[in-house]
Amino acid sequence: MIRLENITKIYPGTTAKAVFDLTLEIPEGSTTALIGPSGCGKTTTMRLINRLEDATRGRVFVNGEDVTAVDPVQLRRQIGYVIQNVGLFPHMNIADNIATVPRLLGWDRRKTDARIDELLHLVGLDPAADRGRYPAELSGGQRQRVGVARALAADPPVMLMDEPFGAIDPLVRGRLQNEFKQILQRVKKTVVIVTHDLDEAIKMGDRIAIMRDGKLCQYATPEAILSKPADDFVAAFIGSDASLKLLALTPVGQAMTPAAQSGYPLSVNARASLKDVLALMLAQDAPGVRVTDDQHQVLGELNRQQLFHYQQTLLAA
Template identity: 50%
Template sequence: MIRLDNLTKVFDTPKGAVTAADHITMEVPAGEICILLGPSGCGKTTTLKMINRIVRPTSGKVFIDGEDTTDLDTQELRRNIGYVIQQIGLFPNMTIEENIAVVPKLLGWDKAKYKERARELMRMIALEPDAFLKRYPSELSGGQQQRIGVARALAADPPVMLMDEPFGAIDPINRAVIQDEFLKMQQELKKTIMFVSHDIDEAIKMGDRIAIFRAGNLEQYSRPDELLANPKDDFVESFLGEDRALKRLNLVKVRDMASEDVGTVAPDEDLQAALMRMDDHGYPGSIMMVNDRRQPVGVVQRSVARTTKGYCRDHFDTLPAVARLDDDLRKVASLMFAHDMTWLPCVDDEGRLCGQITQRAITHHLGSRYRVQQAEPVAEV
């Protein structure tokens, strides 16, 4: 959907020519989010702004859906590209409805159509239309204004969106919420998005592809997993950080790791049966107890089963945490550390047991992309 062909920008300054973007060549497939990442002054925002001609290229071409945009009318080009910036840029003298409808009005939409579009987008960004459409930007919080900025960019249903640190000025809690809502919207809308960020964690969370810039050059352009596993050079490796293996925890969902082979006991089974099932499955310390709806309700400890008689329902410990199928491994690892557990049961939306996930499995998965071939296996401690 977006193709940059040797895109270059040279600025003339009192001290001479400065190359802000140097022969940038890359493609973003339709429906994907590409994050432009790098230190300040590396050329990522300049590259973004050349796409909608806020900054005019010195040389090179921009293609959108296969069409060379060089000779397109600038206003027409911009009306077909959604644009969101960190400073939001809402018109303070316009209501929220009027802000959202700016581009549809310029495109000649009739009143009923753009009003309905505004209501539809408000619902999409989780803001009640009747409560917000007649307000002015000054009456909204920063996070709410940022959502309106996203809605305005989507108003005319553009195939391409450019986003310049759109969530950078929002506090971490609201930023995470808006990121999650935006990703849910993207699953439905499938826009092609170029997204500038300084935040490597945001890039990994939001991006289908990540472009690392340095001093006007495109250093590496990869999918997040490949980028973290195989940084091209020392600069990229240092930019990603020494914890890049741990950053991969954000990329893997529980559903991709859960083991379906799980031993369980029922409340009305006796402790001897629990002990034998632990032996059968090789569980050294405990076994899960599930109810008649196959929902995990507790664990029976081996130490109790060996020394006590009776039924599981009378001798179990409450489960401190469970993992949902759509949780990422970062959340799972955090729960394990917080509750001093080496495994967690995995449950679906109804809370039914689907499997389990272990620290050992997570460690093996993380290391598999980084592990060099060794002549001899390392002895287990």
């Protein structure tokens, strides 16, 4: 869906390369997280996709088409864009904010209104209560939800997300990340997300591109990067807790021993991460947990020894 071929970007008035000879292919329907130190070129790379920046050398393709052959305004109307501070129009109510691109595309009122209601439901807001409200009346998390709804309004095949959760309270951020990941899995978009938070990149990305000084250091699945960093810089960037990060990627249902009954009093859902289960075991000084489905039926159990053994298996894979 998105392909960058030998991209170099040099800003006017400087000889420094913001991006240097970057080649990257992002599969259709996947989410790729761009991450690296400040000034590594991750935001520039994303802005090249919708021509907020033009490459000095190289080519960018979206859905097989060179973006320089497309009118930039038309290109951007086909790409959803979510930014850190949301960028909602303060003088417009929520419905009008979401309807911005559909109206530019000439959608009729009935189709637009139906899309507004559909998207408000999708992002967990109430059409009856929220469509007439203004951005100033919403919490930060609610505004971010509306920003995502607006980006999805015209059903674009591609979404770009620039630090979308950076301005959200840490207590809310994790829940929103989980909710938006579920939304993106349902709507099947090709997504590029820029973040400075490795935990966020691991949680949101099907693949992660780690950059440094405008160059691509490693591009792989979160599991591959955590278990097999490409070089010393990537290893240092990941940090010393790679094993815990791997546990955060693994649902307990993948590591449990299947059983119809369990004697452990503590219960966790099969979708809970092994990192969360380990934290629960330590906090409750529990030797193990029973694992259940959404109807609270026992699927199996997991004890500490099994968990630690599975952790070593992940690292050795």
